Amino acid sequence: MGFTRRDLLKFTGGSAAGLALSPVPWGLLHDTSLLSENWPGIPHPPRGEIRKRYTTCTLCPAGCGVRARCVGDQPVSLAGVAGHPSGALCTAGLAGHHLAFCRDRATESLAAGKPAAMERALSGISAAIAACGSRESVAILDSRPGRAASEVYRRFLAGLPNGIHCTSLDMQDASFGIDLENTRAIVSFGAPVLDGWLSPGRVLANRSHFQLIQVEAAYSRTASLSDLRVPVLSGTESAFAEAVVRALDGDTSDSQAAEVAGMLRSNKPAIAVGVAPAAGRLNSALGAFGRPGGLLPRRGFQAATDIANVPDHSIRVLLIEEGSTSLPWDLLDRKLAPQNHTVVALTPWLDGCARHADYVIAAPVYLESLDEAPTPAGSPVAAFSLSPALLATPPKLTPPAEFIMRLARDSATYPDILKQRVAAIRKDGRGTVFTYADAKSTPIRDIASAEDLWKTMLAGALWLDEPLPDRPVHAMASAKEAEAPTPTPEFPLLLIAADSPPLHASPLMSKLYSESGLRRPANAAIVNPKTGHDHGLSDGCRALVQSATAEFKVQAIFDPAVMPGVIELAMAGPPNAAGTIRRI
């Protein structure tokens, strides 16, 4: 008879029915769900022994203690250390262990943009230094003077005819600690007191003790949470400080200054922080220097030249140790000799100053190599801790201080320098050591030897000096603040800085910047709705901000809290200029 179409149909139908009654479909279904549960491409977190290790955060001058939860040797989460003067970490600190995986890492040293061996960089830079003329200088831009590394820089520069040790940090900030625990009022001239000033743990633990008066043009995070907000345009802070001083003497012609003075009278002792000339003036009037609840001098201060005070066009060789913030390049460019200058970037990152550098010496990031955490910003006493590495140091990276030692033909390593520093501390015999693991404080005399102190510090500890004995102190002279630009008919609005996203941070920062509206993204331009409507904008529209020298594509955001007549730009380092905005 042969195999007919009907037979085929019967066979197919019978097979289908039979299969449906067999375990095959259920097995297949089960297997597909297993596939959906073991979705390809989803990483499996590695397992291993869970350990606690301690280090100190070096992402900013606060130097908070860190307890790391490690799987094997890999930190998987970071937390603060209970009992430490700054007992909590900030958003950057909590995700600091991700920094090593950020984009734009410099993985090896570069000369003129191409990979170069260390010897080539050393010889090239030494030659440039040797070729300096009589009026030309060699400068090292130190991200934080006062460290053991800074001492290395000073020694190296002292051996040169025209060496300048400079910094961009404000010297007043660096020379005084703040007795925050006893302060009852803070007048902040633009300092982000509640949003990244000193250490968040310490500031917020004391928040209920002080009144906060925020004097700045932008509606910053701190301004939005302040007890009194005084909007003044940048460049007029000193004038306002003078007005407050007059109001403290009884002159009530400026009502805002009078209100501030009233708060200062009812909440003593008070201090001023922020823009140096204004804060210094007010602190002098308040007698804040050297008294409890005020600004306290401490040991170990090391002055360095403010880069702004270095004569223009005088630096032949500039070595930049890039810290947590990148300086605007035009500021540094002005200081460079017009021709044949050499810029060396000692940095972990390829963006930032490395873009303008002739030589890039790739440096390790936080947690990749042993580092020091010097006296934390605002600490009332001198302090020191180590930041032991929690990750393996990638090859071809050199800590900046070690590179300078190579230039100085010193064969010591950076850990050697740190060990010497710890030995000096032990020798001075002052102060206490707070160990992170057990939150106990031990007088340093009870630590038997420098070697013991070194081991203790490597396990996570903070040395705190004794306070300086009472003596009169004076404010440091500060450079005048930058003048505010003048609006013109073509550029009627003022560009001011709003809170900006960090340049290098964990990719998880997207939770704050793009996955929620908590922080403005870097392309945000925030304006008062009236200002926005006057310039033809609508909330959320794409716009173009223009100044005399630059233009930026932005997203316009309306906020009635913003001062009319200004554009708050969330990008890093907006130009201090007048500008305008229009819809695109």
Next chain:
Amino acid sequence: MPEIDRQLIARGVKRASPRQFLLWIVPWCALLAFGLYGAGLCLVKGLNQTNMDNRFAFGLWIFLDLTIIALGAGAFFTGFLLYILKKRELKAVINSAVVIGFICYSGAVAALLVDVGQPLRFWFTFWHPNVHSMLTEVTFCIACYLTVLLIEYVPIVLKNRKLRQIPSFLVFEFELHKLMPVLAGVGTFLSFFHQGSLGGLYGVLRGRPFAFREGFAIWPSTFFLFILSAAAAGPAFILLTTWLVSKISGKALVRTEVLPLLGRISGVLLVPYILLKAIDTLIWINNTAPARGFPAHQFYSSKPFGAWILFAEIAVFGLLPALILLRRRLRESTGWLVSAAGLVCLGVALNRFVFTIQTLALPTLPFDPFLSYLPSWQETATFLAVVAYGVLVYSFSFRYLTLFPQEKDLPC
């Protein structure tokens, strides 16, 4: 090819030439291909291809699925009226209604498989059902009802001129036909429940005071309102589609009294629906919503969802067509009849829209803004694929199967 084609077409009816049919089919095939591409993108790359987000967890697809299912209710309701209530005039449209129902439900299920994040896990609801969830009920009921529709579709296919020449098919179809009343009864029961549960989906959301309703035992009032509105819209949609097919094919498909009858049924069902909906709305405005801290006017204070939408849903798309469809003279005028049926269908669509889209647009947290959403092209394409699929299935069914038994007795 044309010979087979002629043999497949039923005797006594004229159909377009194969070339004309092909010209009709090709654009829909192209649309289907485009739509499948959109759906494929969603399946392969993930649901980020849509414009849905964490606030608008449901979008175009859910809105259209609910509307399609409500309109496809004509299948169960016509079957109920014909086989249970013995309204024999509806024999004229029952086959078409079944095919439309099948298209609507199979299309909706296909769209749902694209809509869920992990389609491979579709069977989890059957394996780990949550008896408290309306969506479990919907899943079970729709799956069962789709099976019922498939079983109801099979005899229509088997009655094809060529296929009925196979004796076993003819016998099978005959036996199946004896089951029709049972199937219709089961279908009615299942459909009743899932139409209701689709309403219950939103009525039980205590976290969404805009949608939340109190009701009877575990069933919120929307459960019953959705059943009633689907029952009213079903016949209207059958009316509309029959008229549309008649217009496109240029043939009289049903006797003149059939469409007005469908219209009257729709109108009769609209009246209790409008009444109950109005009462429910009043209770909701005065009691349910304010008791939860949400005064009702707040729901209508954001553009474009002003109070006009409530008025439109109840009066313009509910009361107005009811009044038209209940007047014999207006029913007998095709223009009025079809317009009124169109209004009823739009009204059901508006009602589903309000529950799916407006519910999610309105803020619940005190510091949330009103949200807007527009579907992406991939979402629209996927829906168009369902439409194209429907047109293709219907076109082939219309050409080769007897969807309108009265057609061959009517003048061309």
Next chain:
Amino acid sequence: MAAPITKPARYGMAIDLDRCTGCGACMIACAVENNVPPARPEATPRTGITWMRVYQISNGAPFPDSRAAFIPVLCQQCGNETPCAAVCPQEAVEVDPATGIVDQMPQRCLGCRYCMAACPYHARYFNWWDPQWPTGMEKTLNPDVAPRMRGVVEKCNFCHGRLHAARARAAAEGRSELRPGEYVPACVEACPAGAIVFGDLDDPASEVARLARDGHSFRILERLGTEPKIYYRTARPWVRQAAAEPARRQESAHA
């Protein structure tokens, strides 16, 4: 294996809105602990995954009197007819009677997103993309939490992995009770302002129970009857009005 913890608890939180500065440390710590992936470049505030999310509200006054307050919103662990648990068709949401924690099972989730429509606190997040970490960053993932795949819903579960670890430790030491402070979610531990207090609401001696009973405490959308276990505290009347009262919606500074 479950530890022989015999004492049931009803875990909850009291969040002090007067201390919260909106820094987002809780958001970051939560993402680190729970292996939440960083955003794709195309992600927006409506397609991101933020189990803990801090919102900003304003007192409504224009310049220069504007002031802000910050409200951390996470899963409120609703205790009465938990909306998401009631609606999930696959029973992928489990309310643990011993702890009151509302747990989400991403391995069972179909991705129908019905729970997301049901949640009035918008505390549930969908994986619109497959998770992606920069090369090498997978090493930093927490081994106690399984990363999820695309197409499933996830949400805060009070760091359930930490609860399991604490119970295992207690069991190893032969204890049948957890000590206060032995189990805290990551956000509580991370907050630099100490704004979040966590504990057993049913333990009359606990700090969180005392704060919850305090006159300054309120819950969001209380009238919906979901019985959330997150209490918010403020002494500022405008903050309480803006956060608690649905009838008076505030214009948030930016959504």
